[in-house]
Amino acid sequence: MPRFRIFTAVAVATALLAGCGTADQNTTTPAPGGSGGALAPVKLQLQWFFQAQFAGYIAAVDQGFYQEQGLDVQLLEGAVDIVPQTVLAQGKADYAIAWVPKALASRESGAGITDVGQIFARSGTYQVVWKDSGITSPAQFKGKKIGNWGFGNEFELFAGMTKAGLDPGKDVTLVQQQFDMQALLKREIDAAQAMSYNEYAQLLEAKNPQTGKLYTADDFAVIDWKTNASAMLQDSVWANTEKLNDPAYQQQTVKFLLGTIKGWAFCRDNAEKCRDLVVAKGSKLGKSHQLWQMNEVNKLIWPSPAGIGVVDEASWKQTVDISMTAKNQTGDTVLKKAPEGLAYTNDYINQAITQAKAAGIDVTGTSFQPQAVTLNEGGS
Template sequence: MSPSPTRRSALLAGAGGALSLSAAACGSADQEAAGSPASAGAGGAPVKLQLQWVTQGQFAGYFAALEQGYYSDEGLEVEILEGGSDIVPQTVLAQGQADYAIAWVPKALASREQGAAITDVAQVFQRSGTLQVSFADAGIGDVGGLRGKKVGNWGFGNEYELFAAMTAAGLDPSADVELVQQQFDMLGLLQGDIDAAQAMTYNEFAQLLEATNPATGALFTPADFSVLDWNEVGTAMLQDAVWASTDRLADTAYQEQTVKFLKASLKGWVFARDNPEQARDVVVARGSTLGASHQLWQVNEVNKLVWPAPGGAGLISEDAWARTVQIALDTRNAEGQTVITREPDADAFTNEYVQQALDELTAEGVDVTGTGFAPMTVALAEGGA
């Protein structure tokens, strides 16, 4: 885990979701949701949103919704709580210290199995952002190419896509590769201690492209690397989702608030999609310690995880959910553990509230599918400045 966000730990924050997931293993169960809150100002029903990591482009849609007044338009006074190495977002939610939380589905399902009454009410990231990255000349063109290699992974529940892919390719993760405990950065790969390193598209991969290639004196380029994308391999698991209190969803007022919160949040993601540079500026203004080019890269890459959304942004795909659950049930990590031991119950997710939000936005003329979305080309500066 990284310490509080100094410049170095901000670069390591890359894991974004990954770091916050590992917090689930080491966070104090009674940790108070703290950090630097961002508030929409007085005048609406108070709502607290717990993020899973520090302020960065990974959460651009929520900050945009706050900055653009979308929450206040729905009569909500939203306070955004930063995450950190000692904060487990789904635990904060389950303990009633927040009204909603952002968390990866596998870790949240593990928390549910342990008693956290939480429900996925919107699947904002509809694709996985996790990669396994190697130098192009390492000869790792597919998962089978990992055989005999030093394979880095963060652990803490972030390794299951990798382990599922190796198993499907006929590799025994405990015998056919050399597993290396990877730090939340790319130094192991750059220094040659790891042949294939875990990375998020929106952070660690950018760190590689912000580093100088000693052979050329220029920054590395994507052509210098080979990438295993779990979306293409078929072992992608669902990541950033909006979680609500299962118990409170029995209350009509909370149901209505949930629809309003999701409506405003999704409108914020539409803003981030259509105005990535402005969304970057909003995040930077909120106090992110990451550089401007790195943040723009992050907003752009996160947009790719959200858009296009054929069924509507935030709608939970039953196929993607089922795949995530199956991997969480069947795939064992280096310690022989699975994420969960039994099928989650029917309250684990619902499309009821996000569908209402999408219907209202559509009626207002908001493009909730992003069919014509095209990512921008971002020029990274050295060190992400």
């Protein structure tokens, strides 16, 4: 995910939204399948480069799940300077993948977008420290150098520190962290931000120069924001709110979500195959790293008791509450008030789930069991 300075996601989104017209948003969506069996073109904006974080969408294209629904889906790769929800709001994509707090900040700045599929049911954000540091909780961050990526990825970190009674502007030294773990490995910072499916694996792929062997989980301690009520909802499918008034776009959204459900169910049951699809897509991360990522991403989705993609009201409320209360180093919050209008809806995902069930797709993954993945040096 992109990186920048603390809480700048709101400013960037606002700047990019300035001057957004409504012409694209008001256009009529062709009915999926169109006349003569032609596929309806659909653009999905991802929030980062191709990796297993997006394997379900990649699989849905490769396995023809979108095509079955009459859709020709083009996956738009993300990058540092791309804000997916802004691309969507500007009418340059039909759907976008974005973390909920980032997207809600963009909504508050004027983006007309709606969460129609909460694919990740759980947060994958960690703060990682050396075990010999003795740090086991956010309260012990006081006086320490705390790494984070910024650009909206740091909200849970601030929520954890706020809950622990710390002032991020006074009690810690915030350090701009790169998307590798070198600053922690070199002990330049005391705690590093990491996703369970990506940067944490980078630590376990690194060689301990003292032993000549790879580091293990025993060398580190993990602060998982899910364990202290500081977790926030992450990857979700966002649609254009205004276009949801168009029956054709409504139909397309259900079909897109049905293909997406099939893609993620496929990756749940075929992790190695999806790893290979992601590698073939051009990811620069290695095969063992991508299998780790696929396995960890599956943990964030499955099991999904209410069905994959359904927004859990309690998790949504926690995300919104944190967005309005957790303060950054200047005392600002992600949101000034609760979201207004159609911030999310389960209408379309529930329709897609009903159709998926009828097709024999397991939409809850109740029996899902994660794999034991062996990482190789450098993730190869």
